[in-house]
Amino acid sequence: MQPSNLQKWSAELIGTFWLTFGGCGSAVLAAAFPNVGIGLLGVSLAFGLTVLTGAYAFGPISGGHFNPAVSVGLAVGGRFRWAELPGYVIAQTVGALLAGFVLYQIATGKPGAEVGGFATNGFGAHSPGGFGMTAAIWTEVVLTAVFLLVILGATARRAAAGFGGLAIGLALTLIHLISIPVTNTSVNPARSTGVAVFGPAIAIEQLWFFWLMPIVGAAIGALIYKALLAGGED
DSSP: OOOOHHHHHHHHHHHHHHHHHHHHHIIIIITTOTTTOOHHHHHHHHHHHHHHHHHHHHHHHHOOOOSHHHHHHHHHTTSSOGGGHHHHHHHHHHHHHHHHHHHHHHHTOSTTOOOTTTTOOOSGGGSTTOOOHHHHHHHHHHHHHHHHHHHHHHTSTTSOTTOHHHHHHHHHHHHHHHHHHHHSOOSOHHHHHHHHTTSOHHHHHTTTHHHHHHHHHHHHHHHHIIIIIOOTTO
């Protein structure tokens, strides 16, 4: 029996909540915690682990996208119906916003708390390493494109069964290891939105960028896969 739309939307909402809360939560609460901070490596692993665990828990219900750019890329690649896209994007965005809300309540739950950048994404003055817009474009477009190539390849019928979630989670970990210094790593418009509304004003001002560039990158990755790598079984 196929899952209902409500089940699919619920799985995407919960999965995106988990990704945003787990990944951004590790950055806000644990990255620089006195003496035992997990740092860039820990935050990168946290994002990868949320996708890995979410893919196995919720993937059988909804496909485990947890990312509007991934949903668009899968539609471009012929793995997802365009008619289902709006429901998925809304569910993913709501899940991320709920995660941002819960995280904000926790982060401000002690005297004198300051959320700072609140794990938001940015370029220029809001880039962790001071990288400009051009560097941010290359980063978000290329890494999201590669992410889609990994997703499409790891979930193809010819791929080893049962290992797709592992490959995708490790790919997201590597993506964060590369790009946290540049944009604080988006490759996911919902994740960016979920914390931007609770972060500094500049995060909202630049939010359009972290919708546009990951979606462009995802579409490029899907088109490359279809043109060069897809087999007949795809």
